[in-house]
Amino acid sequence: MPTLNKPNGSNLNNESKSKIALQIENLNVHFGEGHDRFQAVKDVSISVAEGGSFGLVGESGSGKSTVLRAVSGLVTDWDGVIDVDGEHISKKREMSYCRTIQMVFQDPYASLHPRHSIDRTLSEPLRLHKFDNIDDRVNQALIDVGLGASFRFRYPHQLSGGQRQRVAIARALMLEPVILLLDEPTSALDVSVQAEILNLLSDIRKKRKLTYILVTHDLAVVAHMCDEIAVMSHGEIVEVMDVDTMRHSTPKHEYTRELLQASEGYQPEA
Amino acid sequence: MSKPLLEVEDLWVRFPSKRRVVEAVRGISFSVGRERVGIVGESGSGKSMTGRAILRLIREPGEVEAKKIHFDGQDLQGLSEKQMRDVRGHKISLVMQDPKFSLNPVMKVGDQIAEAYRVHTNASKAEAKKRSIEMLNAVQIRNPERVYDSYPHEVSGGMGQRIMIAMMLIPEPDLLIADEPTSALDVTVQMRVLQIMDKLVKERGMGLIFISHDLNLVASFCDRVIIMYGGRIVETCRADELQNAKHPYTRGLLNALPDIHKPKDQLSVLERDPKWIEDPSVDAYS
Numbered sequence: 001m002p003t004l005n006k007p008n009g010s011n012l013n014n015e016s017k018s019k020i021a022l023q024i025e026n027l028n029v030h031f032g033e034g035h036d037r038f039q040a041v042k043d044v045s046i047s048v049a050e051g052g053s054f055g056l057v058g059e060s061g062s063g064k065s066t067v068l069r070a071v072s073g074l075v076t077d078w079d080g081v082i083d084v085d086g087e088h089i090s091k092k093r094e095m096s097y098c099r100t101i102q103m104v105f106q107d108p109y110a111s112l113h114p115r116h117s118i119d120r121t122l123s124e125p126l127r128l129h130k131f132d133n134i135d136d137r138v139n140q141a142l143i144d145v146g147l148g149a150s151f152r153f154r155y156p157h158q159l160s161g162g163q164r165q166r167v168a169i170a171r172a173l174m175l176e177p178v179i180l181l182l183d184e185p186t187s188a189l190d191v192s193v194q195a196e197i198l199n200l201l202s203d204i205r206k207k208r209k210l211t212y213i214l215v216t217h218d219l220a221v222v223a224h225m226c227d228e229i230a231v232m233s234h235g236e237i238v239e240v241m242d243v244d245t246m247r248h249s250t251p252k253h254e255y256t257r258e259l260l261q262a263s264e265g266y267q268p269e270a
Numbered sequence: 271m272s273k274p275l276l277e278v279e280d281l282w283v284r285f286p287s288k289r290r291v292v293e294a295v296r297g298i299s300f301s302v303g304r305e306r307v308g309i310v311g312e313s314g315s316g317k318s319m320t321g322r323a324i325l326r327l328i329r330e331p332g333e334v335e336a337k338k339i340h341f342d343g344q345d346l347q348g349l350s351e352k353q354m355r356d357v358r359g360h361k362i363s364l365v366m367q368d369p370k371f372s373l374n375p376v377m378k379v380g381d382q383i384a385e386a387y388r389v390h391t392n393a394s395k396a397e398a399k400k401r402s403i404e405m406l407n408a409v410q411i412r413n414p415e416r417v418y419d420s421y422p423h424e425v426s427g428g429m430g431q432r433i434m435i436a437m438m439l440i441p442e443p444d445l446l447i448a449d450e451p452t453s454a455l456d457v458t459v460q461m462r463v464l465q466i467m468d469k470l471v472k473e474r475g476m477g478l479i480f481i482s483h484d485l486n487l488v489a490s491f492c493d494r495v496i497i498m499y500g501g502r503i504v505e506t507c508r509a510d511e512l513q514n515a516k517h518p519y520t521r522g523l524l525n526a527l528p529d530i531h532k533p534k535d536q537l538s539v540l541e542r543d544p545k546w547i548e549d550p551s552v553d554a555y556s
Contacts, residue, residue, distance in 0.1 A: 059456035060427065161313075190312040190483060192540035195526035199536050217456060224528035224537070247530055262457035263530065265490030266464050 020086070021050040021179055021211040022071070027080035029066050040066045041078075042235040048228075050178075053205065053212040055226035057219060057259065063235040064215045068181045071213070072103045085178065099129060102172035106184035108164035112156040118142070118167055119152045125174045141170040146200060162193035169200065173208075180205075182214045186221065198224060219263040223247060231256045274301035274556055275445055275477040276324070276362075279338035283319045283501075286331055294319040294332075296501035300554035302445065304475040306468070307556075308492035308509060310482055312523075316501040317481045321447040325358055342444065360390040363438035367450040369430030373422040380406075380418030383437045390441040405436040410462050428459040435463060439470065445477040446470070453482070464491055485512065485523055496554045497523075500547040506554035519546055 029041035041063040048054040056064040069075040071082055073093045082089040084100055105111040112121060122138045131137060139149040145166040156164055165185060172180055185201070186194040198221065205212055214225055222229050223243055231239045231253065239253040249260055261267065283295040295316040300307075309317045323334045326346070339346045341362065349357065358364075366372045374382055383405060384398035393401065399418070406414035409432040422430060431454060438446060448467065452460040468491070470476045482488050488495055489512040497505045497520050505517040515521060522540035 059458065191485070191523055192312065192526045195528075195537035196539050198528065199539065202536070220528040220530050223530040224533065243533075247533070258458055260530075262461050265486045266461070266468075267490075268465065268468060 019050040023047045023083040025081040029078045053226045055222035055229040056215045058232035062232040064232045099175045101179045102177040103181040104172050104185045145170040179211045274303045276302040277340040281336040283323050284333045298503050298551050301556050302477050303556045304477050306478045306492040308480045308488035308495045311498035315498040317498050360441045362445045363443040365438045365448045365451045369434050386437045387440045405440045409436045428455045447479045449481045502551035
């Protein structure tokens with residue numbers, strides 16, 4: 001259902017559209033056991049073309065982050081099909097899988113180890129995956145995210161929120177992934193810093209031909225970053241639309257309209 | 271506008287440390303009537319400290335200094351700690367950002383709201399409970415009886431924030447200081463919370479200081495906006511004129527926001543001018 005046949009619209013060109021980077025079919029995710037068993041994600045299917053940028057929006061508790069966590073392997077109690085680069089993903093992840101998919105988390109204050117230097121944070125994945133030229137790669141990564149090599153031996157507490165998020169992005173890029181999962185990457189940041197990080201993410205996507213899956217509750221941010229948007233509510237995808245449909249406020253589902261309306265600012269009670 | 275509810279003149283908040291003194295708020299003057307005033311700024315601009323300084327909630331070693339903090343004709347600086355306790359909650363309430371840290375985790379939600387009511391009135395327990403449940407209803411919590419008997423960990427973030435608001439509003443304050451009250455909430459819940467506060471301003475003539483980093487929200491919700499940068503007020507204007515703001519900082523913030531209807535390849539990045547820090551604070555009287 002969610003693979004849209006669009007006669008026009010979408011900024012994706014036809015070449016990149018032909019290859020699917022991530023395909024999810026009938027994904028179900030459960031939490032808990034027995035009486036407390038709770039289904040967080042119900043029958044979610046999406047497909048993201050290579051080089052595409054796909055947005056997932058919805059309220060807290062709608063299951064949008066859980067989809068990302070299932071794809072990245074942080075949640076294990078799932079069934080359905082997840083295809084990355086045309087290959088089925090099994091429950092047990094191979095080392096090589098980590099190199100294709102990486103994730104950036106919401107809170108830059110919580111996602112970096114407070115007692116590891118930036119150097120250690122960035123070089124650890126390289127060591128685990130037996131990369132060469134670790135020194136050069138760490139320096140280059142810091143330059144690529146706009147920090148510069150001088151940040152290499154600092155600790156997270158010496159950095160601002162925006163700088164930490166840049167480190168988190170650098171860490172995600174260390175293993176040269178194809179797909180980047182972004183879980184509310186800017187919601188903890190000030191608007192001016194948000195602009196910097198979003199610009200950085202768009203530049204990196206262009207330069208490295210990455211595929212993005214962006215989870216956020218901010219419709220303006222998805223509209224800026226993504227070509228295609230899925231709206232989630234209570235664990236289900238209620239609507240998939242391209243960005244033009246959203247801009248022209250013509251979504252079909254009532255919940256999507258409510259979200260759009262709310263993003264226009266405050267409206268006194270009718 | 272009649273006589274302002276709150277008048278603040280030349281307010282400073284300082285945190286001395288061994289090496290230097292950090293000045294969080296640097297000599298700001300403003301007033302608030304029975305209206306909705308938005309204070310916007312980025313983290314570290316001193317907006318939260320302003321709200322806390324009014325209620326004398328800055329902890330040691332922080333220092334607050336002002337030529338004048340007058341509330342309803344009363345000099346708040348001259349009050350003893352005991353008198354101040356009567357002002358807090360009863361006359362001026364503060365809603366903080368995160369319900370997780372502002373609710374007592376080992377006390378039932380309802381008892382906390384009822385306590386807020388009983389401290390400031392001579393109401394009986396039964397009456398306080400009745401009022402609390404009414405208040406929970408007013409902040410649009412479904413099934414208020416069940417929520418009354420819940421502990422904070424049993425309610426969601428959005429509900430926690432509405433509980434906080436219920437607790438702050440039950441003593442019927444004249445002025446509500448809301449410090450990012452809706453930042454942790456979903457947009458749809460946020461709208462409901464704002465409507466509740468809006469109603470109180472309109473119907474009861476409450477004054478509201480709405481501290482936020484969300485420019486669009488403040489522009490659409492408030493009557494007046496104060497923009498803070500580096501502990502000073504750089505600009506003040508009517509909320510519906512925020513789009514025409516002149517100060518380069520305000521302009522920069524507005525331009526840095528992505529807009530659903532105006533797609534652009536790159537967002538413009540705020541270039542900070544060191545002069546902004548040095549510029550004198552603008553007075554923001556109503």
